[in-house]
Amino acid sequence: AQSVSQHNHHVILSEAASLELGCNYSYGGTVNLFWYVQYPGQHLQLLLKYFSGDPLVKGIKGFEAEFIKSKFSFNLRKPSVQWSDTAEYFCAVNAVPNTGNQFYFGTGTSLTVIP
Amino acid sequence: EAQVTQNPRYLITVTGKKLTVTCSQNMNHEYMSWYRQDPGLGLRQIYYSMNVEVTDKGDVPEGYKVSRKEKRNFPLILESPSPNQTSLYFCASRDSYYGYTFGSGTRLTVV
Numbered sequence: 081a082q083s084v085s086q087h088n089h090h091v092i093l094s095e096a097a098s099l100e101l102g103c104n105y106s107y108g109g110t111v112n113l114f115w116y117v118q119y120p121g122q123h124l125q126l127l128l129k130y131f132s133g134d135p136l137v138k139g140i141k142g143f144e145a146e147f148i149k150s151k152f153s154f155n156l157r158k159p160s161v162q163w164s165d166t167a168e169y170f171c172a173v174n175a176v177p178n179t180g181n182q183f184y185f186g187t188g189t190s191l192t193v194i195p
Numbered sequence: 196e197a198q199v200t201q202n203p204r205y206l207i208t209v210t211g212k213k214l215t216v217t218c219s220q221n222m223n224h225e226y227m228s229w230y231r232q233d234p235g236l237g238l239r240q241i242y243y244s245m246n247v248e249v250t251d252k253g254d255v256p257e258g259y260k261v262s263r264k265e266k267r268n269f270p271l272i273l274e275s276p277s278p279n280q281t282s283l284y285f286c287a288s289r290d291s292y293y294g295y296t297f298g299s300g301t302r303l304t305v306v
Contacts (some may be wrong), residue, residue, distance in 0.1 A: 090209075112292065112293070114294045116294075116297075122299075123297045123298060123299045123300045124238075124285065124287075124295075124297045124302075125297070126294060126296075129293075129294060130287060131292075162207065169236065170237070172294060172295075174293070174294060175294070177291050177292060180245070181228075181240075181243050181245075181251065181253070183226075183228075183289070183295065184296075185237065185238045186237070187236075187237035188237045188238070188290060
């Protein structure tokens with residue numbers, strides 16, 4: 081069965097530290113890839129997405145992610161985190177084309193940034 | 196503005212009293228889903244719909260009903276709520292190629 085794995089359940093970093101959150105998926109076909117962020121008490125918002133082309137995608141607030149097809153991975157990175165990055169981060173995969181319910185979320189990674 | 200609108204944002208109810216959480220999207224999306232979010236369990240899909248009058252169960256459909264009579268609306272119905280349905284609920288919509296847009300969430304407490 082298709083799935084999305086986020087290996088880090090809870091990450092704690094100090095401000096200015098670098099961040100990398102892992103995401104691996106299992107799906108043999110073409111995919112679109114997403115990272116969503118959920119700030120405390122809020123809904124999920126799109127952070128960045130990959131559809132095709134340059135495997136290094138840049139999103140909002142200095143986040144970026146790299147798609148490595150051979151590793152079925154889409155890791156999220158940020159060179160220097162801020163206290164305001166404290167949030168839950170979800171990786172997601174969308175089969176292309178998606179004519180059914182082939183949209184899968186990871187279980188999320190909780191990031192706490194200590195001032 | 197493209198958005199998914201859920202109501203209410205907060206709801207406290209008693210066991211067994213039927214309730215409906217409304218969801219509406221203005222993006223003409225075919226696909227809509229309901230998720231519940233619980234601490235440590237991530238997002239779990241309750242029901243989804245691929246178009247008008249086409250709905251199917253997700254991972255945790257027990258105790259819930261949905262309907263899709265119009266493309267823009269996808270209400271979630273709890274016929275007889277129980278305390279284990281206390282949760283944060285999100286409605287979301289998408290088209291065939293792009294990711295979900297989420298509503299603001301409904302925090303439901305069943306006492």
